[in-house]
Amino acid sequence: MSVRKRSWTTKRAEVKEAWIVDYVDRQGKRHIKTFARKSDAVAEHAKVTVDVSKGIHTPESRSITVAQAAEQWLDAVALEQRERSTLDHYRTYLDRHITPRIGAAKLATLSTPHVHQFRDALLRDLSRPLARKVLTAFRAIIKDARRRGTLAHNVAEGVNIAGDKRGKRRPEIGRDIPSPDEVRRILAAAPETWRVLLAVAAFTGLRASELRGLRWADIDLKTGTVQVRQRADAWGKLGHLKSTTSERAIPVGPFVVNTLKAWKLKSPSGDLVFPSRDGEPFAHVTLQRAGYWAAQCAAGVVNGVGKPKYPGLHTLRHFFASWCINRRRDGGLELPLKLVQQRLGHATIAMTADTYGHLFPRGDDTEELAAAERALLTPVK
Secondary structure: OEEEEEEEEOOOOOEEEEEEEEEEOOOOOEEEEEEOOHHHHHHHHHHHHHHHHHOOOOOHHHOOEHHHHHHHHHHHHHHOOOOHHHHHHHHHHHHHHHHHHHOOOEHHHOOHHHHHHHHHHHHHHOOHHHHHHHHHHHHHHHHHHHHHOOOOOOOOOOOOOOOOOOOOOOOOEOOOEOOHHHHHHHHHHOOHHHHHHHHHHHHHOOOHHHHHOOEHHHEEOOOOEEEEOOEEOOOOOEEOOOOHHHOEEEEOOHHHHHHHHHHHHHOOOOOEOOEOOOOOEOOHHHHHHHHHHHHHHHHOOEOOOOOEOOOOOHHHHHHHHHHHHOOHHHOOOOOOHHHHHHHHOOOOHHHHHHHHHHHOOOOOOHHHHHHHHHHHHOOOO
16 A cells, blocks of 8 residues: 655646555455545545455445445334334435435545534534434434445444423423313313323323223223233334333223223223224324314313414323322322333433423422421520
8 A cells, every 4th residue: 555646747737746545455456546635645545554454445436325325224224123103204314314415425435524514414404303313314324334344434423413402391381281270171071082082191191102002901990000011103003112111000090990981881892992983093183183172172271363272192191290290289199200200101210300300399499498497497495
């Protein structure tokens, strides 16, 4: 291997020069790369020397493109039996954002500065949350290419988009979380079919997909326990939960038990607790519009223009979390953080704390502070 200077004179008598990296790969094939600056040639020479010695060098002429690497990665993800919705999201990221921007680039030409430029372009053109998702997919493509040996180095390592913590809005009661009075009004105004479903949602915290996949075999009316074992995806296919931590047992009180007992006598026969007319899981949009939205409008729980105040069933999951957290004297269960995490089926306790930590009693309210001061300052007799 060598780095050498090349000079020549043009037809206009202009003297030109360039720096040449000349090397032979492990297959005995000679390669010549030209650079305008000596420093770039020396850097390339050092990199190629190491890569060839390790047997991980891929010449540019035989390198696949980012678009080709992306398809290989997506095929591998599909083989891992990831959910259809997840694959659809990844396909959207590739077709709309990754392939048009950087898909033609060959892996052998990629460098960390190139990846930083790609990152910055995403931030300029997309919302921060979407930019983060696209960059995460791109990093997964690069990591997969490194694993396959089609890329010598993970040039995307360390390139991130931080979350916007200042702009992150925590759920608040009355804005993102229905108040207890609003939940009472919604349940009272809902027709029986939807009242049962909304009651289970509010007092178990099940996700919409888990409600749609709930079976009678998962409910023990004698002990008052709802087992979460499966879910229905966006296409109505029953299958595994989001994660192993999503599988959980949730105790329910007499109101939910009696509501379910009455519903079981009237509901259509079949395995599902809340089936559609054909016995299949309800479509998510049906639960949202015909069930939750209609009940809110009937109860007068609306915004300034008469639309449902709370957009999705996930707000009832927020209500359940707040009910678990609230003090007993305020009508809540006053459960510890770890137990709230388990009942919600969160993967980590940090996820529960980040989302709902602000709802926990502070323990330093005026009354508690006054009592603590009196206890400290009162002389011991």
